[in-house]
Amino acid sequence: MKTEFTSDQRTNPIIQAIEENLRKCVHCGFCLSACPTYSVLGDERDSPRGRIYLIKDMLEQGGAPNPEIVTHVDRCLSCLACMSACPSGVHYQHYIDHARAYVEEHHQRPWFDSVLRAALAIVLPYAGRFRLALRLAKFAQPVAFILGSQLAAMINMAPANIQKPTLPDGSQIYPAEGQRKKRVALLLGCAQKVLRPSINEATIRLLTRLGCEVVVSNDVGCCGALTHHLGKDDAARDFAQANIDAWQSEIDGEGLDAIVINAAGCGTEVKDYAYLFKEDPAYRELAQKISDLTKDISEIVADLELPSAAVIHLPAVVYHDACSLMHGQGITVAPRQQLQSVGFDVAEIPGRHYCCGSAGSYNLLQPEMAGQLKDQRIGGLDDVLSENGAQILATGNIGCLVQLASGTDIPIVHTVELLDWATGGPRPDNL
Ligand code: SF4
Numbered sequence: 001m002k003t004e005f006t007s008d009q010r011t012n013p014i015i016q017a018i019e020e021n022l023r024k025c026v027h028c029g030f031c032l033s034a035c036p037t038y039s040v041l042g043d044e045r046d047s048p049r050g051r052i053y054l055i056k057d058m059l060e061q062g063g064a065p066n067p068e069i070v071t072h073v074d075r076c077l078s079c080l081a082c083m084s085a086c087p088s089g090v091h092y093q094h095y096i097d098h099a100r101a102y103v104e105e106h107h108q109r110p111w112f113d114s115v116l117r118a119a120l121a122i123v124l125p126y127a128g129r130f131r132l133a134l135r136l137a138k139f140a141q142p143v144a145f146i147l148g149s150q151l152a153a154m155i156n157m158a159p160a161n162i163q164k165p166t167l168p169d170g171s172q173i174y175p176a177e178g179q180r181k182k183r184v185a186l187l188l189g190c191a192q193k194v195l196r197p198s199i200n201e202a203t204i205r206l207l208t209r210l211g212c213e214v215v216v217s218n219d220v221g222c223c224g225a226l227t228h229h230l231g232k233d234d235a236a237r238d239f240a241q242a243n244i245d246a247w248q249s250e251i252d253g254e255g256l257d258a259i260v261i262n263a264a265g266c267g268t269e270v271k272d273y274a275y276l277f278k279e280d281p282a283y284r285e286l287a288q289k290i291s292d293l294t295k296d297i298s299e300i301v302a303d304l305e306l307p308s309a310a311v312i313h314l315p316a317v318v319y320h321d322a323c324s325l326m327h328g329q330g331i332t333v334a335p336r337q338q339l340q341s342v343g344f345d346v347a348e349i350p351g352r353h354y355c356c357g358s359a360g361s362y363n364l365l366q367p368e369m370a371g372q373l374k375d376q377r378i379g380g381l382d383d384v385l386s387e388n389g390a391q392i393l394a395t396g397n398i399g400c401l402v403q404l405a406s407g408t409d410i411p412i413v414h415t416v417e418l419l420d421w422a423t424g425g426p427r428p429d430n431l
């Protein structure tokens with residue numbers, strides 16, 4: 001793709017990287033059919049190729065972006081299906097991340113939008129604030145309709161049961177059962193801790209059962225993905241820096257074999273810390289080390305030996321690929337294999353490469369598109385369930401789990417909860 005950045009713009013290393021990336025795009029359009037927003041809207045400006053052009057124009061021209069471009073940037077889910085589809089290796093993730101940061105810096109949003117985004121950035125990444133916000137939302141549900149459709153949609157997403165924290169406060173070390181094979185740090189996440197604490201409990205039980213000593217540091221917080229996807233890069237870097245410092249201090253102490261992440265969206269973010277700090281000489285190498293050590297839970301389980309199933313009759317499962325796991329980290333086989341190896345039959349959802357509409361805070365900011373994608377994903381599920389006798393939906397990301405749970409009565413669990421149950425843990429309480 002031909003670019004027209006000025007020589008002055010080309011002195012900026014970020015523009016240099018973007019230009020190099022853009023030159024890989026050969027306009028072939030293979031990415032279009034992979035894009036969920038293009039599939040729904042049929043508008044090239046809501047496709048990856050269309051957005052690439054719009055963002056290129058925005059960056060070349062500089063200054064305040066055209067609001068129309070902002071609309072199409074905002075509608076992108078960052079699901080990265082286009083990256084999996086692209087034969088030329090265009091790195092869309094870094095491109096859209098930069099576009100969001102550019103919009104955040106140069107565009108004056110309508111006041112409601114600005115306030116909403118600021119509120120999400122200061123609430124969602126903090127478990128205590130998020131729990132309080134959910135309680136208030138539950139209280140407001142009966143009168144939510146008077147607050148306008150977007151706010152009402154957000155308030156109505158608050159779950160019926162808001163659970164209390166179940167893991168002890170502060171830094172913890174969970175010893176390995178039997179001989180220690182690995183020492184790993186676990187990221188508990190922020191939203192996940194509040195929405196489904198059983199996922200972290202199951203992860204700790206499974207990892208310790210498989211021979212890992214699990215370290216949870218109180219100084220590790222949100223991975224930064226929520227603010228990063230809002231274009232608030234400085235805030236994302238602050239979260240990332242605190243996490244890097246905390247994990248580095250564990251590495252300097254007793255050492256770490258891996259940093260384990262059980263929320264696919266967070267895993268994709270931490271694996272990209274190296275890029276986030278690319279221009280920061282003080283953190284570049286540390287960030288690279290942390291990204292290299294980071295593994296999705298399915299990757300660390302693959303390195304260990306899963307025991308045979310402790311439960312005899314396990315139900316069949318439909319597996320939903322989280323975009324951040326499938327497209328962001330290229331992990332599709334391991335979770336299925338692990339479920340099968342402990343005795344679950346695994347069935348597929350049609351159109352598995354399409355996003356369910358969760359995408360971080362996307363379902364809060366773009367509820368209409370998110371709702372259509374959820375309906376698309378859930379439609380056809382009944383056929384799969386009746387064909388395969390499946391009774392459970394499993395996924396590797398809390399965002400997808402909450403999004404899909406709001407559209408179906410089928411019980412939804414994290415894959416790790418099933419692996420834990422099958423190998424000696426308790427049956428997930430919603431099954
Ligand atoms: S990230 Fe997803 S929604 Fe955005 S352009 Fe790519 S495929 Fe489309």
Ligand code: SF4
Pocket residue numbers: 024025026027028029030031032048049052085086087088089090
């Ligand atoms: S598939 Fe890749 S090369 Fe082809 S149009 Fe899309 S981004 Fe460009």
